[in-house]
Amino acid sequence: MSEPVIIVEQVTKDFVLHHNAQDSLKKRVVGLFDKRWRPQPHRFRALDNVSFSVERGEALGLMGHNGSGKSTLLTLIAGIVPPTTGRVVTRGRLVPMIALGVGFNPELTGEENIYLNASLFGLKNRETRALFSSILDFSELGEFIYEPVKNYSSGMYARLGFSVAVHLDPEILLADEILSVGDADFQLKCLDRIETMRKNGMTLLFVSHAESQVAQFCDRYVRLEHGRIVRQGSTAELEQPSVGAAVRA
Numbered sequence: 001m002s003e004p005v006i007i008v009e010q011v012t013k014d015f016v017l018h019h020n021a022q023d024s025l026k027k028r029v030v031g032l033f034d035k036r037w038r039p040q041p042h043r044f045r046a047l048d049n050v051s052f053s054v055e056r057g058e059a060l061g062l063m064g065h066n067g068s069g070k071s072t073l074l075t076l077i078a079g080i081v082p083p084t085t086g087r088v089v090t091r092g093r094l095v096p097m098i099a100l101g102v103g104f105n106p107e108l109t110g111e112e113n114i115y116l117n118a119s120l121f122g123l124k125n126r127e128t129r130a131l132f133s134s135i136l137d138f139s140e141l142g143e144f145i146y147e148p149v150k151n152y153s154s155g156m157y158a159r160l161g162f163s164v165a166v167h168l169d170p171e172i173l174l175a176d177e178i179l180s181v182g183d184a185d186f187q188l189k190c191l192d193r194i195e196t197m198r199k200n201g202m203t204l205l206f207v208s209h210a211e212s213q214v215a216q217f218c219d220r221y222v223r224l225e226h227g228r229i230v231r232q233g234s235t236a237e238l239e240q241p242s243v244g245a246a247v248r249a
């Protein structure tokens, strides 16, 4: 029987902005001379009453223009920030691939960061040791694994981040624009790995601007606009990937 493993219920997220575009220029100029004047912080609604759920083993594509709220939604589902109102429930081992490698300590080497990152997901050192060579192989970082990651390029960061994430055996994977990082060969390898993990029952939430990629990798899609769901349905409704390998480029 199917079971929802991600539940997003009437979620709203407001951010407090410390400038107010509505303050007139006159007010702002007067404010320069009036020490009592403070710009009025105002709220920006990044997500507005969003509800959907994802069943175990399903792949859901999250689409929408820049600033529509996709990444905000992912950080809420990952539990990194709380919703202003509403409820998010997840069931199972969740691995967020959001801004790959952001959690790395720049002063530590790639190897040390692997141990650190894995420990944050509850792996014991001996468990990470058993996975280390496979993580290193996948990342293709070679000798650079012993260098501090502050010397890495953004692509190398992403390789390490992705390699660690896929070895954490996620039941739910949150993938934010993974295809915008690394070179084409590495992207292909990542997608192949994600497909294999899906065949083994993993649930996927996949953020992408590319409709054809969502059509290729996901069963359903949700489209956001200005923080609201404007469309959702089966990916059969979307622009389908053209036949051939170019789809994944």
Ligand SMILES: Nc1ncnc2c1ncn2[C@@H]1O[C@H](COP(=O)(O)OP(=O)(O)OP(=O)(O)O)[C@@H](O)[C@H]1O
Pocket (backbone or CB within 6 Å): 015, 016, 017, 044, 046, 064, 065, 066, 067, 068, 069, 070, 071, 072, 073
């Ligand atoms: N911490 C924050 N403080 C204030 N505003 C924020 C914050 N985080 C996001 N926003 C705003 O919320 C809106 C949604 O941002 P979000 O990053 O979720 O969009 P997105 O759909 O992921 O965009 P993109 O495709 O460009 O990555 C944007 O207008 C953004 O400026």
